Amino acid sequence: MDNFAERLQLVRSQIRHAVGIAGRPKGCVQLLAVSKTKPAGDIAELYRLGQRHFAENYLQEALQKQRQLAAFNITWHFIGPIQSNKTKPIACHFDWVHSVDRLKVAQRLSEQRPAQLPPLNICLQVNISEEASKSGVDLAELPQLIEAVSRLPRLRLRGVMAIPEPEASYSKQRQPYRCLYQAVRELNRPELDSFSFGMSGDLKAAIMEGSTMVRIGTALFGERH
Template identity: 80%
Template structure:
């Protein structure tokens, strides 16, 4: 598959197939196109094919693309690490943030969310594999952080995001997602309906274990480059 269009159709087919195998309703899994390091032109191609949700990891790069694509009705998701001094732009320029793992960051996002915009949709990043090299709240800390964020006025807690330790075995790929999905269910918090699970290498496993959004980059755009 040499073109973005061909890759896009293939990914959509994979999502439909996995959703069917899981016995879940059609269109219950949303494709989130991860466009980090890819040029605005590639995003425009996918947009014209029907894709509307795009995710970025780097604030400054994302802002440049948002300016270039200002005429497009894109829903922007931020999925990268968040520095305290970068929260204002994220609060104002994105509809979703998937990578919140500290109350301080959530508080700043709430305080800096422009009054004319709806509440910012939040997913809590959980370090489900307990890797020291990765960001994310632990499962043990998740209930307390979730409860604290639900009372912030300009945020809407929607669910969780996870990036498990890579594993090539399908059965092993499913386990961390299953564990986290059940942990969120056990919280019994109203409105938690979003599971940002799965990337190009474990899409099927994530959907089988409850993903409502799959974050796909390489399978859509090809290998990373550094043009913006």
């Protein structure tokens, strides 16, 4: 179990270092542990080490883990593709959804969010590299989607999420994040305070360009089989 402690310490150290280089305030970046395909026991280990935010891609797998870990005060983030017929359990069982890419999905999440729960935190997924295989709204259509989603009840629109095309070069990793961050800032909507940018391979570049949440899987849990 020492591995979990070492990995968590290393990732947190990398985040702190990147935040320092970027000249940003301490504690401005939230670590999301991406636990897809990993057992509930692994989540429990990281929880005992102080990690509270966990992100899942697959709904059925996530719901099963949530049942197993019901005694834990976990903040659950959904980051996978959303089918319209799966919105109800997402609306009922998550605190954050990062992968909303069309108004229909947002409307269903709004309608199906239970009244006794706080508003569901929403990030809009932007296809910043314009890849045909990737989900996400085009950057040009983002302002219109923001306007529409921000009017929906039971939702709290928080910001954007992006998964750019992988790049080995640090400067190329930074470009798409910079482009999206600036585009959102130019809309002059202070409520959009969340930028779900960066994974294990481009964490430093993402933090340099304004990330407030990094989604880390492999560096915390090890390779997926």
